[in-house]
Amino acid sequence: MEYQSLSDKALRLMKLTALIKVALFPIVPSIVACIILYFNGLTLWALLVPAISLVAGGFYFFVVPPIRFRRYKYLIAEDRIEISEGIFWVSKTLVPIDRIHQIDVIKGPLDNIYGVAKVNVTTAGSSATFRFLELKKADVIALHLNNAVNLAIKQNKGAQDNV
Amino acid sequence: MFNTPTRNHISVIVERLKIVFIVLIIVTLNILAESDSDIFNPEYWRALAATAEGVQDYVFALSGLGFAAVCGIVIFISFLFWRKTYFYIDGSNLIYEKRTIFKKFSKLAIVNISTVNIERSVFERLIGTSKVKLDLNSAETSEQTDFTFFLKAPLALALQAEINGKKQGLLNVEPSSLSGVNNLSGAAPATEQRRGLISFSTAQVIRHKLLTLPIIQGLVVVFSLLTPVFFEPDGAESLSSLPIALALTFGGGLIAVIYSCLNTLGYKVEMDSNSIYIDCGILKKTSYSFELSKINGVFLKRPLLARIFGLSSIEVAVVGFGNEKQEIPQLCLLVPNAKAQEILEICASDFLCEGVLHKSHKSAYIIGLIKLSVTGVLLTAAGVIVDNIYLRIGAAVVFVLAAVSAYLSCITKTIAYDGRILAYSRGIFSKQTSMFKYGDVQNTVVKTNPITEKLCSGKMVFYILSNMRQRLHFTGYFDLSIFDNIGKAVVNAKDTSSNK
Known part of the structure; x- marks a missing residue:
């Protein structure tokens, strides 16, 4: 079993979401700059605050999506699924197949633009999500997981009956 | 007996009217809180009475009419609810139907009903009714009761018996192995003789309540009350209202402790081969039971003061x-460590871990040091910007406390695992050791950052099927190989939570 990576569509969507976030970045610093301008006039801080936010926004847009794309990996094995994601702080989620209760395929407005979808997997305690999957891939994964879960339930039931 | 549509008892209307009075009490308390410094002054009440005397009659009449109108609306809605809400048992399903403005039709497979509780408040005991509470085995509604029916006491017991009987028939199992029956009326459907496990005297209950007091939160409240004295220019004036504020805080705390003690007095734990039965309380009598097989996590707790003893x-x-009151069953209140271990071996021996105890990875200390450095920089900046001696002393104290707690946080976190059980400890002031079977762990998340990744360590978050307070668990920083082994064990273990 090998970890699978995402398609180029995923990278484009990651860039779009980063751009939206970057567009929202200057809102708070602009308000802060306005407050400084109002009370203290044109000071160094009034210029620095928006300037820093612009640099941070640029850094976020150019650096974060490629790292996020490179680090995003998933594995679907017979007995478990694994999702590894993150930018600087990386989380590796592991869900045993027989704990899965529900599988949802979700498409948001941005997902629709790039033809991708999310597959949300729910257990009795929490949930895990495969993000940025191509539509066909999402359907295949959902179907595969559904079959695997049904098989696991049948095996469990068989084992219980034998007991 | 419940094959035909059955309505709630008509007292449901009175139960729902409680909301109006609760709102009224909250509004009154809010008004009083606005004049907190005056309420101990007789002049305030005299002035209030004088104002009331001066008010025109029509104002009183309108206020009374308004209140009556609100009560009338609530009574009308409650009447509609009573009139148009039914439940009945249809084969292997329980049907719940509400035909009010917000219509609802629910079909519950009886085998999926997790617990059937019966609860009786003082009011319900007076009028001879009971609440039947149904809980489903669902994480979505783990913080609330799924369905509540108000019935005459004998009818409530009959419904409980019928649901359990049906479930027994559908599952084809022995009655005693049915899913947890939390019988809050104290009428347990046990067929086997129970044996006493432990009971607590009044002194032991008071000791438990006093030693589990949240000291840190209490200190934070007291310090926040004292803050104006140090930082406000009229700090000396603030002192005049301080005794009242402190008296209210301590008085409130004392009342809360007394109330909690009254609801815990007579704490008694019994068990049979399948279930645990717990009874307690004088003011609010509670008795509940649950099956041993339904336990999916055990927590050994040692609060700071209790550790001293x-x-x-x-x-x-x-x-x-899981319910709205966030009640958590306790196998025992504070007892000597040896006795707690003995109870653990009797009730939850399958949760005892025999694995080697692993201490925090060195990366935990590095992360702690980084966090401490950031705290130090922020505190120094605050001390430089604000010219106040108390703030500087406070910042120094906070830094020392942060350093001590960062170190203690690292040394108190441990993890152990064997072929069946995962156990981890955490907590500086209130130490807790939590134990789980792999089959009850729903999923795991291992978190790393560039520093811990380089040092081959990380921390793990995992979930179990439980109420919100007990669902999420996170360990400290440990070697990644430990988490790999735990992950494999979780995957290989059969799911034991959802099938319970």
Whole structure:
């Protein structure tokens, strides 16, 4: 079993979401700059605050999506699924197949633009999500997981009956 | 008996009217809180009475009419609810139908009903009714009761018996092995003789309540009350209202402790081969039971004050046991450590871990040091910007406390695992050891950052099927190989939570 990576569509969507976030970045610093301008006039801080936010926004847009794309990996094995994601702080989620209760395929407005979808997997305690999957891939994964879960339930039931 | 549509008892209307009075009390308390410094002054009440005397009659009449109108609307809605809400048992399903403005039709497979509780408040005991509470085995509604029916007491017991009987028939199992029956009326459907496990005297209950007081939160409240004295220019004036504020805080705390003691007095734990039965309380009488097989987490707790006296208490996570009051079953209140261990071996021996105890990875200390450095920089900046001696002393104290707690946080975190059980400890002031079977762990998340990744360590978050307070668990920083082994064990273990 090998970890699978995402398609180029995923990278484009990651860039779009980063751009939206970057567009929202200057809102708070602009308000802060306005407050400084109002009370203290044109000071160094009034210029620095928006300037820093612009640099941070640029850094976020150019650096974060490629790292996020490179680090995003998933594995679907017979007995478990694994999702590894993150930018600087990386989380590796592991869900045993027989704990899965529900599988949802979700498409948001941005997902629709790039033809991708999310597959949300729910257990009795929490949930895990495969993000940025191509539509066909999402359907295949959902179907595969559904079959695997049904098989696991049948095996469990068989084992219980034998007991 | 319940094959035909059955309505709630008409007292449901009175129960729902309680909301109006609760709102009224909250509004009154809010008004009083606005004049907190005056309420001990007789002049305030005299002035209030004088104002009331001066008010025109029509104002009183309108206020009374308004209140009556609100009560009337609530009574009308409650009447509609009573009139148009039914439930009945249809084969293997329980049907719940509400035909009010917000219509609802629910079909519950009886085998999926997790617990059937019967609860009786003082008012319900007076009028001879009971609440039947149904809980489903669902994480979505783990913080609330799924369905509540108001019935005459004998009818409530009959419904409980019928649901359990149906479930027994559908599952084809022995009655005693049915899913947890939390019988809050104290009428347990046990067929086997129970044996006493432990009971607590009044002194032991008071000791438990006093030693589990949240000291840190209390200190924070007291310090926040004292803050104006140090920082406000009229600090001396603030002192005049301080005794009242402190008296209210301590008085409130004392009342809360007394109320909690009254609801815990006579704490008694019994068990048979399948279930645990707990009874307690004088003011609010509570007795509940749950099956041993439904326990999916055991927590050995040692609060700071209790540790001084060598005492521990035991809490358990039980599948399906979740309600609005966030009650958590306790296998025992504070007892000497040896006794707690003995109870653990009797009630939850399958949760005892025999694995080697692993201490925090060195990366935990590095992360702690980084966090401490950031705290130090922020505190120094605050001390430089604000010219106040108290703030500088406070910043220094906070830094020392942060350093001590960062170190203690690292040394108190441990993890152990064997072929069946995962156990981890955490907590500086209130130490807790939590134990789980791999089959009850729903999923795991291992978190790393560039520093810990380089040092081959990380921390793990995992979830179990339980109420919100007991669902999420996170360990400290440990070697990644430990988490790999735990992950494999979780995957290989059969799911034991959802099938309970």
